[in-house]
Amino acid sequence: MPGVRTFLGLLASLAVCGVVAFLGYCVYFDRKRRGDPGFRRRLRDKRRAKRPKAKEQGAQLWDPANEKLREFFLQEVRMGELWLSRGAHRMGVDHFSNALLVCTQPQELLKVFKHTLPPKVFEMVLHQVPLICQQFEADMNEQEYLEDDPD
Known part of the structure; x- marks a missing residue:
């Protein structure tokens, strides 16, 4: 039985390491994406494109x-x-x-x-x-x- 427990413990530790590695991967690429000047520019452009639409809707409130x-x-x-x-x-x-x-x-x-x-x-x-x-x-x-x- 000690072999089964050791095997299950090893398997659980590998699963935990895999989850930690995946989260690290996500954090690393998210920081890389957010730090990219192109990403910030695209995000700013999207926000600016939405602003005139909101102003037009407000203008249509009372014709x-x-x-x-x-x-x-x-x-x-x-x-x-x-x-x-x-x-x-x-x-x-x-x-x-x-x-x-x-x-x-x-x-x-x-x-x-x-x-x-x-x-x-x-x-x-x-x-x-x-x-x-x-x-x-x-x-x-x-x-x-x-x-x-x-x-």
Whole structure:
């Protein structure tokens, strides 16, 4: 039996040495890659290429052609804040929901609402979202039906 134990111990030590050698190999080539001036230049170029895209997306947040939509959005947010300050949470939630409906980036607006609205009101807004979507789809389907109707 001592031969088997010795063999297994030798095999385990070889496995540990192999793992250590592999990790050393990874660390060595990672340092070599990061130290390469070409790598840093390519990384900088990739980051610069992404910046204008982000600026363009921000510019598309409110198109000047949609000035009336923007005004409606701001009016709904103001009205929601007004009703909320008066203690009429339901009316405030209705206005915040209307603002969500016309917003070009509703996920971002929900993040803002999460940090600015009281938790109870934010939950009410979240419960209102599916209802808004259903109502919007129903309105769109009705509008398509009216456009397709020959009468």
